[in-house]
Amino acid sequence: MGGIILIRRKNPPEGWALPGGFVDYGETLEAAALREAKEETGLDVRLIRQFHSYSAPMRDPRQHTISTVFIAEAFGKAEAGDDAADLAVFAAGDLPQELAFDHREILEDYFTGRY
Numbered sequence: 001m002g003g004i005i006l007i008r009r010k011n012p013p014e015g016w017a018l019p020g021g022f023v024d025y026g027e028t029l030e031a032a033a034l035r036e037a038k039e040e041t042g043l044d045v046r047l048i049r050q051f052h053s054y055s056a057p058m059r060d061p062r063q064h065t066i067s068t069v070f071i072a073e074a075f076g077k078a079e080a081g082d083d084a085a086d087l088a089v090f091a092a093g094d095l096p097q098e099l100a101f102d103h104r105e106i107l108e109d110y111f112t113g114r115y
Helices: 029-041 103-112
Strands: 004-009 044-054 067-075 084-090
Touching: 004 029, 004 103, 029 044, 029 067, 029 084, 044 103, 067 103
Parallel strands: none
Antiparallel strands: 004 084, 044 067
16 A cells, blocks of 8 residues: 555644654664554554655654654554554645644655655
8 A cells, every 4th residue: 555654643732743753862873763663553563765864854743853854655554642642644645634733844845856
């Protein structure tokens, strides 16, 4: 099945988002991406490549964060978990209206091949 897996966030800020989270001390970006994907979607992923990093100071209303986005393939049975209230697969022209953070910008960059 093709498309982008998004989670509907359980906690504020509300909206749909790319699966992700914070890197633990001593953890690589790659290991964190695999762990967060598993925790929030129940899926195992294979990282294909690093896509881009996003660092605008106001991208997260809670605090200044930096996101490093990976392109990946997912395997298994998708099931919302951890910080995800729900999940769904979306196509480029069918994204939900309410996206959290700067994830609309990230997805537009991905679908248009900006990076």
